[in-house]
Amino acid sequence: MKILSKEILADCAGSRIVKLTLDAPEISLKARPGEFVVVMPAEKGERIPLTIVEADTKARSIALIFQEAGLSTRILGGLSAGDNLYVLVGPLGHATEIKNYGRVILVGGGVGIAEIYPVAKSLKEAGNEITVIMGAKTKELLILEEKLKSLADKIYPVTDDGTCGRKGFTTDVLEELLKEGKYDLIYSVGPIPMMEKVAGISRTFSTRAIVSLNALMVDATGMCGCCRVTVAGQVKFSCVDGPEFEADKIDWDELRKRNCMYQDKEKHICKLKFSR
Amino acid sequence: MKREPVKSGELAADKRVEGFDEVVAAYSEEQALSESGRCLQCKNPACISGCPVNIDIKEFIFQVTRKDYAGAYFTIRKTNNFPSICGRVCPAEYQCRKACVLNKSKLAYASSEAINIHFLERFVGDYGMQHDLKVLEEKDIGLSKIKAAVVGSGPAGLCCAGELARKGIKVVIFENLQSCGGVLRYGIPDFRLPDEVLDYEINCLKDLGVEFKTNVVVGKTILLNELFQQGFDKVFLGLGAGVPSFLGIKGENLCNVYSANEFLTRVNLMSAYKFPEYHTPVNIGEHILVIGGGNTAMDAARSALRLQKMNGIKPEVSIIYRRTETEMPARRLEIEHAKEEGIKFKFLTQPQEFQADDKGFVAFLSCLECKLGEADSSGRRKPVALPGSDFEIECDLAIIAVGLRANQLLSAVTPGLKTDEHKDLLVDKETMQTSLNGVYAGGDIVGGEGTVIEAMGMAKRAAKAIIRSVKIN
Numbered sequence: 037m038k039i040l041s042k043e044i045l046a047d048c049a050g051s052r053i054v055k056l057t058l059d060a061p062e063i064s065l066k067a068r069p070g071e072f073v074v075v076m077p078a079e080k081g082e083r084i085p086l087t088i089v090e091a092d093t094k095a096r097s098i099a100l101i102f103q104e105a106g107l108s109t110r111i112l113g114g115l116s117a118g119d120n121l122y123v124l125v126g127p128l129g130h131a132t133e134i135k136n137y138g139r140v141i142l143v144g145g146g147v148g149i150a151e152i153y154p155v156a157k158s159l160k161e162a163g164n165e166i167t168v169i170m171g172a173k174t175k176e177l178l179i180l181e182e183k184l185k186s187l188a189d190k191i192y193p194v195t196d197d198g199t200c201g202r203k204g205f206t207t208d209v210l211e212e213l214l215k216e217g218k219y220d221l222i223y224s225v226g227p228i229p230m231m232e233k234v235a236g237i238s239r240t241f242s243t244r245a246i247v248s249l250n251a252l253m254v255d256a257t258g259m260c261g262c263c264r265v266t267v268a269g270q271v272k273f274s275c276v277d278g279p280e281f282e283a284d285k286i287d288w289d290e291l292r293k294r295n296c297m298y299q300d301k302e303k304h305i306c307k308l309k310f311s312r
Numbered sequence: 313m314k315r316e317p318v319k320s321g322e323l324a325a326d327k328r329v330e331g332f333d334e335v336v337a338a339y340s341e342e343q344a345l346s347e348s349g350r351c352l353q354c355k356n357p358a359c360i361s362g363c364p365v366n367i368d369i370k371e372f373i374f375q376v377t378r379k380d381y382a383g384a385y386f387t388i389r390k391t392n393n394f395p396s397i398c399g400r401v402c403p404a405e406y407q408c409r410k411a412c413v414l415n416k417s418k419l420a421y422a423s424s425e426a427i428n429i430h431f432l433e434r435f436v437g438d439y440g441m442q443h444d445l446k447v448l449e450e451k452d453i454g455l456s457k458i459k460a461a462v463v464g465s466g467p468a469g470l471c472c473a474g475e476l477a478r479k480g481i482k483v484v485i486f487e488n489l490q491s492c493g494g495v496l497r498y499g500i501p502d503f504r505l506p507d508e509v510l511d512y513e514i515n516c517l518k519d520l521g522v523e524f525k526t527n528v529v530v531g532k533t534i535l536l537n538e539l540f541q542q543g544f545d546k547v548f549l550g551l552g553a554g555v556p557s558f559l560g561i562k563g564e565n566l567c568n569v570y571s572a573n574e575f576l577t578r579v580n581l582m583s584a585y586k587f588p589e590y591h592t593p594v595n596i597g598e599h600i601l602v603i604g605g606g607n608t609a610m611d612a613a614r615s616a617l618r619l620q621k622m623n624g625i626k627p628e629v630s631i632i633y634r635r636t637e638t639e640m641p642a643r644r645l646e647i648e649h650a651k652e653e654g655i656k657f658k659f660l661t662q663p664q665e666f667q668a669d670d671k672g673f674v675a676f677l678s679c680l681e682c683k684l685g686e687a688d689s690s691g692r693r694k695p696v697a698l699p700g701s702d703f704e705i706e707c708d709l710a711i712i713a714v715g716l717r718a719n720q721l722l723s724a725v726t727p728g729l730k731t732d733e734h735k736d737l738l739v740d741k742e743t744m745q746t747s748l749n750g751v752y753a754g755g756d757i758v759g760g761e762g763t764v765i766e767a768m769g770m771a772k773r774a775a776k777a778i779i780r781s782v783k784i785n
Binding site for chain 1: 488489528555556564565568570573574589590593
């Protein structure tokens with residue numbers, strides 16, 4: 037559970053994106069794209085799920101990338117190389133089904149860019165034609181651009197403010213590409229509004245879309261049901277039935293509301309711990 | 313001279329609800345002597361067969377009357393590894409006490425006249441703990457090279473580990489979560505089972521040489537067959553029941569609708585009642601409903617009420633149950649305590665639909681009234697909803713405590729590990745061996761939800777079979 041190295045991938049307007057490489061002998065050997073781990077930064081901390089971005093079987097390490105948003109991610113981001121996490125457990129969830137689909141578009145928004153990276157890499161290795169649409173608020177937050185460029189057949193950076201690539205949203209590009217040509221799969225990770233939009237577009241163009249959800253979790257092994265989502269009218273647990281689901285079957289309104297359940301408490305604790 | 317039953321001392325209800333301190337006090341020596349003196353020492357004691365692990369109740373009570381408390385402790389430990397835990401959580405009124413000859417009740421549970429076997433067991437268990445009597449080691453040199461993996465550190469896992477370790481087998485326990493104890497840790501609140509009691513038993517196992525590996529999910533971090541590759545000769549699966557059931561009604565995924573497992577895990581395991589010192593939040597409502605009639609429902613309701621009190625909210629928690637108080641499966645003491653603490657009970661009420669406010673938080677529960685119909689397969693009278701009896705109950709937080717199902721995390725990825733129609737593991741009833749050679753199982757993952765002591769009974773049987781099989785080979 038030792039942190040081997042720490043890298044600040046972006047630091048802009050008070051928001052940092054951090055990459056931690058962790059000593060994880062057992063997890064690194066098992067980890068497959070799409071799976072996640074649960075970490076507790078400290079004994080009094082929360083259990084938070086984070087996607088495994090890289091797994092190095094030689095160095096027996098895994099890498100996690102996250103944006104400092106709430107208290108727990110900020111505490112995690114405050115740790116340094118040499119520090120130990122209180123809990124690191126995984127790999128959890130179902131892995132992405134990697135096979136030759138044909139032409140695949142991967143849409144990553146914000147820190148979701150990091151989460152599409154391992155999937156893009158494996159899908160490329162499986163012989164797919166890879167198109168990446170990566171979006172962020174501004175240029176500095178557009179992470180892993182070089183890595184994704186090197187594996188993608190086509191790549192479309194997008195920023196809200198136009199400081200890099202296209203000005204606008206990832207979903208604008210997605211819509212254009214689907215108008216121009218036929219694709220076999222869309223894979224998307226990012227903020228809920230973006231993934232919901234992807235779901236709508238995929239329906240319009242009758243293209244299958246898979247999204248990896250970021251529901252709140254506690255144990256993340258199926259024991260508590262905190263992460264339940266409605267998919268095709270059925271209640272599913274993101275942790276053991278997901279985290280990936282067919283985008284157009286998800287009850288997005290429910291997910292959005294459930295993910296805001298502790299907003300007041302989060303604000304309160306952040307104010308308390310960071311007001312000094 | 314006929315003596316009255318001796319009740320344990322209790323924290324006053326108004327003090328209890330201010331925190332999570334243990335409610336029931338231990339018997340004093342005087343009380344234990346008085347209560348044990350009521351035992352008739354029957355020639356054919358029915359209480360023993362009422363106990364799922366057949367503790368020699370007659371003998372241990374006799375030893376208490378002779379002030380031989382250490383002797384009583386070892387008598388219990390012959391069949392029950394954790395008397396301090398069972399003395400606190402066993403539903404004795406449905407088991408040994410129900411069978412006691414002094415019981416005057418015709419109901420499913422014993423009347424107050426039955427000997428308070430559980431209080432005596434706790435007295436003896438706590439005596440053992442205070443005097444560090446521990447467990448009888450019976451190390452067998454022939455077993456010292458055997459390694460066993462125990463998956464899950466709940467009642468079944470801890471019991472099996474202890475039984476194997478005291479015979480000299482090297483045991484490693486694998487646990488998903490960051491702390492051990494399973495349901496005893498994340499489920500049962502401190503006011504019924506303080507962490508110190510559980511920690512004591514876990515430390516005893518450590519003293520016996522049992523190694524604990526937390527944050528390991530067998531089936532994910534390590535596969536079952538890899539345990540054998542790593543040199544384990546035998547594996548015991550004490551996985552627990554795991555997955556919470558829901559009602560399957562509309563609005564069940566609204567914000568502030570919790571499973572009891574989630575609510576209790578946040579409060580107990582993650583210490584959400586100490587938020588913001590601890591970072592895991594839990595929401596608290598002003599009108600809390602708990603759906604269900606078992607011990608978990610009582611635990612959730614009483615925890616929720618404490619959280620209201622601790623946060624300056626006027627306590628208002630109601631339990632919604634489809635049948636009546638008589639049919640409730642909870643321990644009678646918990647129902648009594650819940651009432652004393654101000655929990656309200658709405659019987660003969662069937663939830664129909666949760667309704668939301670404009671932000672997606674639960675606001676109302678619409679219900680139907682019920683009447684009791686014919687007895688069902690469980691022998692309890694079945695609730696029948698009355699059409700047209702619809703009514704609404706105000707509710708800004710709801711906790712669903714209607715049982716658990718098997719977690720298939722391991723069985724789904726383990727070829728050859730056979731399950732029944734409920735996805736519980738299939739085992740040989742004598743040996744508790746699963747469909748895989750060398751893999752045993754016990755507790756709730758076998759045969760569904762049961763009690764702590766039933767889980768221990770299965771774990772003991774498995775441990776015996778494991779020892780027998782390694783001795784033969």
